[in-house]
Amino acid sequence: MTLRLDKQPGALDVAFGGQPLLRYVYQPDDPQLESPRPYLYPLHTLGGDPVSLFRPHDHVWHRGIAFSLPNVGPANFWGGVTYTRAQGYVQLPNNGSQRHHVFTRLDAQADAVGVTERLHWLTEPGETWFREQRRLGVTVAADQGAWTLTFGTELTNVSDREIVIGSPTTEGRDNAGYGGLFWRGPRSFTGGRVYCGDREGGDELMGVRAPWMGFTGRHDGHGRWSTLVFVDAEDNPDHPVQWFVRSEPFACLCPAPFFATEVPVAPGATVSLRYAVVIADxxxxxxxxxDLAALGHAALKAPEDD
Incomplete structure (x- = not known):
């Protein structure tokens, strides 16, 4: 069995042996209020079980897996309301968007898929603040019932001002340091298990630092389990990263590099981040x-092609 990459209008599809693994929507038609940005949805295990949720009613701006940042200077590239120190959560006219510019690489081999994309980050008024080079990769470890997604971003400030990236926690809300490569799990994953190093738990692992974190949930219907393990690259700033994780009231996981510390980005400066996501039956x-985290670490150490 081999990997296959198909380009559709506004989306890329990746399948293995005929089983769909992911769709990457690079030209979304979302409303401005939800901060339009590329996202990965749906996502499936090798066995065909779905492991993501799209536009849930409680947070309609959640998108499977997406690189989303809620506090970027005064702008919001997350969607919906913004947390401010003065007002708490409030809806502001500040929902920016990430716009696909061009693919510079679309490569599909039997054992690996590689994508390089350029994007522009625009504020709601239309100013371009960042240009991004993004890399996606897919490999399969069929003998371990798993496949790996790699995600890399180089985010360059092209404005004429310093832009500070933070989170609701840096604005004063405890344990709300979300922002980064954010996953929203299926509703049946609520109450699932969180794995981290030598620990197993749930919401009490919010904010811990670790090189990887995993989430296991159970599916409705057949009752099978699926697992996602996120891995923080060793060369990321502030590694090991802090993690934003919830098992209740819904399943979500995010390596959160701006959890508790604001990061100023000077004009012309670049923020570089890399992650792996291992998805297993x-x-x-x-x-x-x-062991799944080790797969992710190995994928992150593999050479990248432009």
Missing amino acids: GDPGLTGAA
């Missing part, structure tokens, strides 16, 4: 989750 337990 079943519940491997804590030891097995560490």
Whole structure:
């Protein structure tokens, strides 16, 4: 069996042996209020089970997996309301967007898919603040019932001012440091298990620092389990990253590099981040989750092509 990459109008599809793994929507038609940006949805295991949620009623701006930042100077590239120190959560006319510019690489081999994309980050009034080079990769470890998504971003400030990236926590809200490569899980994953290093738990792992974190949830209907393990690249700033994670009231996971510390980005400066997401059938337990994390680490160490 081999990997296949198909370009559709506004989206890329990746499948393995005929089984769809992901769709990357690079030209979304979302309303401005939801901060339009590329996203990965749907996502499936090798066995065909869905492991993502799109536009849930409680947070309509959640999008499967998407690189989303809620506090970028006065702008919001997350969607919906903005948390401010003075007013708490409030809807402002500040919902920016990430616009696809061009693909510079679309490469599909039997054992690997590689994508390089350029994007522009525009504020709601239409100013371009950042230009981004984004890399996506897909590999499969069929013998381990898993496949790996790699995600890399180089985000360059092209404005004439310093832009500070933070989170609701840096604005004063405790344990709300979300922002980054954010995953929203299926509703049946609520109450699922969180794996992290030598620990297993749930919401009490919010904000811990670790090189990887995994989430295992159970599906409605057949009752099978699926697992996602996110891995923070060793060369990321402030590694190991802090994690934003919830098992209740819904399943979500995010390596959050701006969780508790604002990062100023000077004009012309670049923020570079890399992650791997390993998606597997079943519940491997804590030891097995560490094995999946090792797959992610190996994918991050593989050479990147432009």
